[in-house]
Amino acid sequence: MAEGKYDHQKSEEKWARIWQEKDLYLAVDGDKKKKFYLLVEFPYPSGAGLHVGHARSWLAMDAYARKKRMEGYNVLYPMGWDAFGLPAENYALKTGVHPSQVVPKNIATFRKQCQALGLSFDWSREIDTTDPQYYKWTQWIFVQLFKKGLAYQAEVPVNWCPACKTNLADEEVLANGTHERCGKPTQRRPQKQWLLKITAYADKLLEGLGTVDYSEDVKRQQINWIGKKEGMKIRFDDVEVFTTRPDTLAGATFVAIPAEQSNQQGDKTKWGEFTGKYVTNPLTKKKIPVWRANYVTAQYGSGAIMGVPAHDLRDLEFATKYEIEIVEMEPDPGLWGKIEMEGWGFKAVSYHLHDWVFSRQHYWGEPIPIVHCSKCGPVMVPESQLPVELPYLEKYEPSGTGGSPLVKAEEWVKTKCPKCGGQAKRETDTMPNWAGSNWYFIRYLDNKNERKLASKGKMKYWLPVDMYQGGAEHITLHLLYSRFIYRFLHEIGVVPTAEPYMKRRTHGIVLGADGRKMSKSFGNVINPDEIVRKYGADTLRLYEMFMGPFGQTVAWSDTAVEGIYRFLKRVWRLAQSSKFKVQSSSEAKRRAARLVTKIGTDIEALKFNTMVAAAMEYVNWWQEHQGKVGQDVMEDFILGLAPMAPFLAEELWHKLGHKDSVHMQPWPEYDARLVADERKIMVVQVNGKVRDRLENGPDVQQRARQSDKVKKYLGGAKYRTIYVPGKIINFVCLT
RNA sequence: GGGCCGGUGGUGAAACUGGUAUACACGCAGGUUUUAGGAACCUGUCCCGCAAGGGGUGAAGGUUCGAGUCCUUUCCGGCCCACCA
Numbered sequence: 039m040a041e042g043k044y045d046h047q048k049s050e051e052k053w054a055r056i057w058q059e060k061d062l063y064l065a066v067d068g069d070k071k072k073k074f075y076l077l078v079e080f081p082y083p084s085g086a087g088l089h090v091g092h093a094r095s096w097l098a099m100d101a102y103a104r105k106k107r108m109e110g111y112n113v114l115y116p117m118g119w120d121a122f123g124l125p126a127e128n129y130a131l132k133t134g135v136h137p138s139q140v141v142p143k144n145i146a147t148f149r150k151q152c153q154a155l156g157l158s159f160d161w162s163r164e165i166d167t168t169d170p171q172y173y174k175w176t177q178w179i180f181v182q183l184f185k186k187g188l189a190y191q192a193e194v195p196v197n198w199c200p201a202c203k204t205n206l207a208d209e210e211v212l213a214n215g216t217h218e219r220c221g222k223p224t225q226r227r228p229q230k231q232w233l234l235k236i237t238a239y240a241d242k243l244l245e246g247l248g249t250v251d252y253s254e255d256v257k258r259q260q261i262n263w264i265g266k267k268e269g270m271k272i273r274f275d276d277v278e279v280f281t282t283r284p285d286t287l288a289g290a291t292f293v294a295i296p297a298e299q300s301n302q303q304g305d306k307t308k309w310g311e312f313t314g315k316y317v318t319n320p321l322t323k324k325k326i327p328v329w330r331a332n333y334v335t336a337q338y339g340s341g342a343i344m345g346v347p348a349h350d351l352r353d354l355e356f357a358t359k360y361e362i363e364i365v366e367m368e369p370d371p372g373l374w375g376k377i378e379m380e381g382w383g384f385k386a387v388s389y390h391l392h393d394w395v396f397s398r399q400h401y402w403g404e405p406i407p408i409v410h411c412s413k414c415g416p417v418m419v420p421e422s423q424l425p426v427e428l429p430y431l432e433k434y435e436p437s438g439t440g441g442s443p444l445v446k447a448e449e450w451v452k453t454k455c456p457k458c459g460g461q462a463k464r465e466t467d468t469m470p471n472w473a474g475s476n477w478y479f480i481r482y483l484d485n486k487n488e489r490k491l492a493s494k495g496k497m498k499y500w501l502p503v504d505m506y507q508g509g510a511e512h513i514t515l516h517l518l519y520s521r522f523i524y525r526f527l528h529e530i531g532v533v534p535t536a537e538p539y540m541k542r543r544t545h546g547i548v549l550g551a552d553g554r555k556m557s558k559s560f561g562n563v564i565n566p567d568e569i570v571r572k573y574g575a576d577t578l579r580l581y582e583m584f585m586g587p588f589g590q591t592v593a594w595s596d597t598a599v600e601g602i603y604r605f606l607k608r609v610w611r612l613a614q615s616s617k618f619k620v621q622s623s624s625e626a627k628r629r630a631a632r633l634v635t636k637i638g639t640d641i642e643a644l645k646f647n648t649m650v651a652a653a654m655e656y657v658n659w660w661q662e663h664q665g666k667v668g669q670d671v672m673e674d675f676i677l678g679l680a681p682m683a684p685f686l687a688e689e690l691w692h693k694l695g696h697k698d699s700v701h702m703q704p705w706p707e708y709d710a711r712l713v714a715d716e717r718k719i720m721v722v723q724v725n726g727k728v729r730d731r732l733e734n735g736p737d738v739q740q741r742a743r744q745s746d747k748v749k750k751y752l753g754g755a756k757y758r759t760i761y762v763p764g765k766i767i768n769f770v771c772l773t
Numbered sequence: 774g775g776g777c778c779g780g781u782g783g784u785g786a787a788a789c790u791g792g793u794a795u796a797c798a799c800g801c802a803g804g805u806u807u808u809a810g811g812a813a814c815c816u817g818u819c820c821c822g823c824a825a826g827g828g829g830u831g832a833a834g835g836u837u838c839g840a841g842u843c844c845u846u847u848c849c850g851g852c853c854c855a856c857c858a
Contacts, residue, residue, distance in 0.1 A: 255777055262776055265857070281858060294858095308856075333856040343858050351774090352856060390857060510777090510852075547852090584798075586785060590778090591851075598785065598799050604813090605798085611813085639789095648787070651797035658797090661814095721793045726839050728793055760838050766792045770838045 044610040046574030050685045054153055062699060063107075063158040065114035067483075068499050074111040075500050076103050077479050077539070079508035079516075080118045080165075082471075083144040085129060088151040089556070090564045090594070091548040094582040098545070098646050099507050100157050101583065101681040105641050107158075108680065108705035114500060115158060116482040118165035119145050122173075123471040127402040131435065137402045138430065141168055151566060155575045156684045158701070163482045167404075167474030172481060174425035175491045176473050177407040179523060180396075182530055184408070184418045188235040191416065194395055195226040196440075204436035205229070205399040229440060231397040232406055232467060236522045240264050240389045243521055252542040256513045263514040265390020270374070272344065272383030274317040277328060279342040280388055283349065284377055287321045288367040290344040291357065294331040308333050308356045320382035321373070326363075331356055394519065396469060401434035401443040403468030411455035411462040420456050426464070442466040475516060476523040479503055480533065491532060498534050506539040513544060543644060546591040548582075553593050564594050573603040576683040580606070583646035583682065605654055606686055609679075612660060613672070613690050622668035629656060630671045631708040634678040638705065641681060650682065669694065677706050723768040724751040734764065742767045 057063070078099050081092050096117075103115040119141075126137040133140075145166065152159060165172055183189040197206040201222035217224050236243075244264055247257050269282035274293050281287075297310055310331035319326050333352055334343055347357035347364040357364055377383045397406065405426045407419040419426055429450040434443040444466035445451065455462040477491075483500045484492035508516075517539075524538040549555060550562025557563065569578045581602040586592035622630075633656045640649035656675065660667055673694065680687040680700045691700035722730040722742045730747045732738055739761060742748055752769060760768040 259777065259853080262854085267857080269858080279858090283858070331856095333858095335857060346858085350858065352858075355856095388857080390854095514853080584785090592785075595785065595799070601798055608813090643789095647785095648797080651787075654797055719793080723792085723839080726792095731793075758838080760792090762792060766839085768792080768838055 044607060044686070044689075046576065046606075046685070047571065049689050050154070050156070050570075050575050053685050053688050054156060057156075057158075057699070057701075058153065058161075060699070061162075062701060063103075063113075063115070063160055064162060065116075065160045066112055067496050069112040071110060071112040073114065073500060073504075074106050075114045075479075075503045075505075076106070077116070077503045077506045079512065080120050080475070080478060081148065082123055082125060083119045083121055083141065083148045084125060085140065085144055086558070086563070087144075087147050088566055089548075090566050090569075090578075090582065091556070093155060093566050093578065094548050094585075095507055095509075095545040095588075096152070096157055097155060097579045097582050098588055098644070099505075100155075100579075100684075101646065101649075102505070102641055102644075103158055104681040104684060104701060105638060105705060107701065108677070108703060110704065114163075114482070115160060116163045116165075117152060117157070117159040117161070118163075118478060118482065119148070119167065120471070120475050120478070121145065121166055121168040122403050122469075122474055124400060124402070127400055127434065130402070136430075136432075138168075141166075154570055155566065155578065158684075163485050165478060165481050165485050167478065168402075170425045170427050171488070172485075173404040173474065175481065176404050176469065176477070177419075177424050177426060178421060178491065179477060179527070180469070180473075181407055181418050181421060181424070182532075183234060183526065186526075186530070188238065188526065189396065190233055190235065191230055192233055192393075193228040194231040194233065196229045196231065196399075197224050198227045198440060199224045202436065203438040203440075205440050227440075231395050232408075232465075233393040234396045234522075236394045236519070237389055237391055239522050239525060240266065240391050242525060243518060246521065246525065246537050250537050250540060250542070252539075253544070256517070256542055256544065259513050260518060263391060263518060267388045267390075269386060269388060270377060270383045271386040272320065272377060274319060274326070274344065277317050277342050278383075279344045280386060281344055282388075283346070283369065284383070285369040285371050285373045286346045286349045286367065287319070287344070287373050287377070288370065289346040289348040289365050290319050290322075290326065291324075291347060291363045291365055292326050292345040292353075293317055293328045293342060294334050294345050294356070295328065295342045296334045297330045297332040308352070308359060310356065310360065312360075320377075320380065322365075329356075329360070329362075391518075394522075396473070397467035398470050399436070399440060399442040400468055401428075401431060403470070404428070404473055405444065406465045406467050406469060408465040409453055409455055409462045410465060411458060411460060413460055414455055414457045414462075416465070417455055417457045417462070423456070428468075442468060444468070472516065472519050476520045477527070479506075479538065480524075480527075491527075494534075501533060502535045502537060503539045505541045505543070507543050507545065509547075510544040513542070517542065544589060546586070546589055548585075549591060549593040551594045551596060556594075562594075569599065573599060574606070574685070576606055576686050577603045579684075580650050580682055584650040586647060588644045588646055602650075605657065606683065608661070609657055609686065610690075612657065612664065613693070616660075616664050616667055616672070618667070618669040618672050618694070620665055620668045622671040623663075623666035626663065626666040626668070626671045628712055629659060630674040630678075631706075631712045634674055634706050635708060635713050637678045637681070646682075653679065653682070674706055676700060677703055718764060720764075721766045722748055723766065724748055725771055726768060727751075739767060742769075 076099060078096050103113050106113045121141045126141060130137045130140060167173060180189060199206055199217040201220050206217060206224060216222060244266060247260060267282050269280055270284040271278050271280050272284060277293050279293060310329045313328045313330060315328045316325040317328055345353040345357060347354040348366045405428055407424060407426045409417050409419060411417055429447040431443060431447055437443055437445045451464050451466060453462055453464050480492050483496040487493060521538060524533060525536055527533045528536050550560060552562050554560050554562060566578060581599045584602060633652055636652045637649050676687050676690050684701060687700050718734040720732050720734045720738050721728055722732055729751050730745045732741055755771045757769045757771050
């Protein structure tokens with residue numbers, strides 16, 4: 039074995055190239071092996087390049103994918119680009135470079151970075167949501183929704199900045215109601231928008247949660263977001279209100295309907311105006327006033343509420359401010375039945391979830407495949423004419439009227455009605471960022487199919503996704519939206535199952551070394567390229583897995599990275615200096631077996647930090663007992679190392695004389711007896727305090743009683759014995 | 774206001790269904806080696822105590838032979854949603 043320093047740069051570049059050339063990580067459609075579809079959220083390819091936060095979850099899942107492959111699974115671990123969206127458009131507006139030029143450049147950077155990290159993605163399946171051959175199918179899904187009446191237009195309040203004359207996404211409006219870029223106050227004004235009827239699926243999305251393995255907090259948040267509430271609709275003359283507390287009807291002293299302008303986020307002052315109208319409380323028969331109030335949400339329930347100041351704090355605040363009568367009462371559960379019997383109202387269900395606004399007035403998105411005809415109204419573009427390609431616009435600043443920048447593509451807008459052939463105009467709104475990311479995991483299965491979203495056979499083989507790993511910030515919107523779209527596709531016979539993801543787990547955020555979010559303005563951004571150059575990809579990989587529990591937010595530490603670097607150098611040095619001609623001792627065999635087994639179970643449980651710690655513990659032992667490690671044990675160690683540090687493992691594997699890749703080897707399995715700790719130490723306590731430690735054995739209780747230390751503390755007193763085999767003996771004095 | 778997740782050494786953190794609290798690493802201190810720097814290696818490192826021993830997982834109670842882990846109350850921090858009736 040050649041002596042020398044480990045040149046991580048040379049070695050990693052070599053193996054990355056060889057793996058690519060040999061197509062080591064391709065997933066095989068329809069293979070006889072058991073399939074495993076491992077999905078990670080695909081990124082928006084920003085100009086800043088790959089973030090160590092992306093890298094953290096992909097690297098951990100890469101270890102997962104590699105181990106699954108070694109275990110004999112046909113693993114699909116794909117990557118793609120969610121490249122439409124506001125950031126690209128804003129960046130382009132600032133720099134004057136067209137998004138269609140920026141995006142491919144950024145994608146190339148991301149792909150290169152991923153390969154340098156040794157991520158074992160199947161690059162033959164790469165997708166890009168801005169590719170017309172991709173968004174053709176995003177539009178196709180919209181057309182299917184439209185056909186089923188699940189896509190419709192309605193007047194919806196949107197954020198409008200009068201100073202910039204542009205519509206804003208919610209994210210662009212700060213908590214105080216001002217525009218994040220110009221700082222001027224924004225308004226909400228109604229505008230005709232496309233909506234998707236996700237509410238029609240509210241119950242199905244709730245029920246579906248019972249069939250999948252999501253962590254409890256993820257489930258809980260989905261349930262809360264759907265927010266199913268059972269209540270009643272009650273008529274006060276011609277005004278119908280929704281309430282979850284019909285039992286407080288006696289205290290209803292006013293009715294409130296939404297004000298024209300509700301408050302901006304964060305503003306909690308309550309205000310309103312009297313409409314001049316009175317209605318009758320069906321129970322008390324009293325005339326009560328109807329007010330417009332800014333705290334009434336139009337989307338919720340029927341839009342109107344009954345004000346019960348004696349029972350509800352918000353109603354109380356409003357009633358006090360406007361001197362509305364407050365009537366004390368006891369809630370009466372019997373009213374649920376009485377209201378129904380008297381015909382004043384009926385049981386009704388309300389959801390927090392509301393229909394999904396699917397229009398954006400931006401340039402860089404998928405055009406909505408609709409044509410507006412003066413005779414036929416909105417008409418869908420026939421499937422044969424998809425995709426409706428986004429026209430190339432030199433200037434794509436906001437139109438200034440609240441319309442999309444596409445209004446200015448006059449030639450593109452002017453078209454013929456697909457139904458009657460008359461003059462018509464294209465829809466100029468584009469789809470939101472969610473559109474392309476709703477269904478992307480289906481396209482990985484068959485990314486070049488020109489005739490279908492994906493072939494039936496491939497979908498049947500690969501779906502559903504076995505494990506979906508992503509950020510906590512996506513567990514309400516993205517997860518719910520994509521479940522909705524998938525379920526819809528299932529109902530129209532496109533996809534084979536009702537739920538898309540069998541298992542969902544989330545990861546934590548990586549903060550800067552100062553504990554703040556990484557951001558250019560704080561100067562705390564860690565560039566993965568630099569880490570890879572200085573310490574190597576394996577160091578970055580191990581560090582990102584070791585830095586803390588996978589699901590937890592963690593801060594970067596430069597010195598801890600160096601610790602990992604030292605560890606890997608030590609592994610290399612030990613491998614160089616150890617003479618593997620020796621016979622492995624039985625202890626060496628047992629330790630290696632135990633390590634590899636632990637690596638396997640830790641990966642499965644997503645406990646990557648303790649996995650790395652176990653490897654370190656093993657290497658500490660190895661360093662002290664080099665003479666006991668023979669080639670067989672060394673190979674076991676390298677196989678265990680392969681998922682986490684694939685480059686170093688490959689290098690060492692070849693140094694031992696192997697010609698094929700370590701990543702194509704079967705995952706070692708061991709006799710349970712070898713892995714089990716035979717020489718277990720039993721703890722002996724007196725009155726709950728540890729007084730002795732004895733090796734386990736059939737006579738351990740006997741020996742414990744005879745132990746001098748135990749005798750000393752028992753002092754001849756009467757006692758009883760708690761004996762938990764394999765764990766503990768506790769002698770408790772009877773007082 | 775609602776929901777979710779946390780609180781363990783100087784730091785990041787371990788501790789499987791209640792059973793040796795602080796694994797692994799960072800940092801720090803001392804040492805060996807080196808022309809020097811760096812690197813590597815060794816020793817120590819929860820607190821009090823020379824020791825025997827005692828205390829200790831945000832705080833206070835409780836259950837238990839035994840609690841970081843379970844229950845009650847409470848304090849603090851982070852994230853998400855927020856006038857949702």
